[in-house]
Amino acid sequence: MRRDNVNDFLAFIAVARQRSFTRAAAQLGVSQSALSYTIRMLEARLGLRLLTRTTRSVSxxxxxxxxxxxxxxxxxxxxxxxxxxxxxxxxxAGTVRITSVEHAAQAILWPAMAGLMHDYPDINVEIINDYNVTDIVAERYDAGVRLGEQVDMDMIAMRIGPDFRMAVAAAPSYFERHAPPLTPQDLTNHACIRLRLPTSGGFYIWEFGKEGRELKVRVQGRAVFNTVAMMRQAALDGMGLAYLPDDVVEADISEGRLLHVLADWCPPRPGYHLYYPSRRQPSPAFALVVDAVRYRG
Incomplete structure (x- = not known):
């Protein structure tokens, strides 16, 4: 059906319900003569008389x-x-899907989303942990969370957390059996708790830097996990050295459950950023998510 035909039918409905060309014309915002012409053309097209007009009434x-x-x-x-x-x-209302790394999901995303979902019961949030840099458009995510240095240039990126450091730590019981490493290279002689990357199947490489020098170490160890929580627990149990965000083990270090080593080799890292395509029209639900996680430090 042509669009102008739809308008003709809307004009007919207005006249039929108002039983008056004058009132219908005022309702539609057109002149009475234009409305009368529209109805005549509709009747001619249908080959039927729809209205009976008199000087005083329309039926x-x-x-x-x-x-x-x-x-x-x-x-x-x-x-x-x-x-x-x-x-x-x-x-x-609606569902917002976000791909994130585990640390950001636990430390930043979920605390913000818990409050948002409490205030807006019709908003659903799906957070999927993935250590790869995911193509959020192809995988149908609304947004992703990664370190600032990992975000593609064609994305809108917004900081959602402060810079942070990684920490190498182990339980005192482990250091009763092994001398603490003094340089990253010493880690090759230690039992290290490794992170298996769920998507690629490889192991996370430990990264260090000092005075402009950068090092990447492929550590070895018997304990392998794919979650931060299990790596921390293995470190507490004396299974070896763990390489974790400092806020994850901060309380353990301050209370003596873990000992911190190689601190001078762990410079600050750029904080996490939320990123999403630049050509999207954000839904009200997504706009609220963006505002909830925005870093205001």
Whole structure:
């Protein structure tokens, strides 16, 4: 159906319900003569008289009554659905999917999302941990979270956390059996708790830097996990050295459950950023997520 035909039917419904060309014209914001012409053209196209006009009143013919009963409720349904969408604009709803690394999900994303979901019960949040730099468009994510240095240039990136350091730490019981490493190269002689990358199947390489010098060490060890929480627990159990974000083990170090080594080889890292495509029209729910995780430090 042509768009102008739809407008003609809307004009007919207005006249049929108002029983007046004058009131219908005022409702539609058109002149009475233009409205009268529209109805005449509609009747000519259908080959049926829809309205009976007198100088004092407008009434429906049998065909006009039948047409109003059939199409009137359909247009009412369309208007109701559009009104429902307008309500959603004021009441954000929907699902927001985010790919993140585990540390950022636990330390930043979930604390912010827990409060947001409490305030907006119609918003759903899905957080998937993935250590690879995911193609969020191809994988149908709304956004991703990675370190600032890992975000593609064609993405909008927003900082959601401060810079942080990695920490190499082990339990006192481990150092009763092994001398602490003095340089990153010494780690090759130690039992290290390794992180298996879930997507690629490889092991995370430990990165260090000092006075402009950068080192990457492929450590060895018997204990292998794919979660930060299990790596921390293995370190507490004396299984070896763990390489973890400093906030994960900060309390353990301050209370003596873990001992910190190679601190001078662990410079600050750029904080986590939320990133998403630059050509997206954000939904109200996504806009709230962005605001909830924005770093304000």
């Amino acid at each position: 429906l013919t049998e065909a006009g009554e039948r047409l109003l009963q059939r199409i009137g409720p359909r247009f009412d349904e369309i208007e109701s659905e559009i009104a429902a969408l307008n309500v959603l604009r004021d009441k954000p």
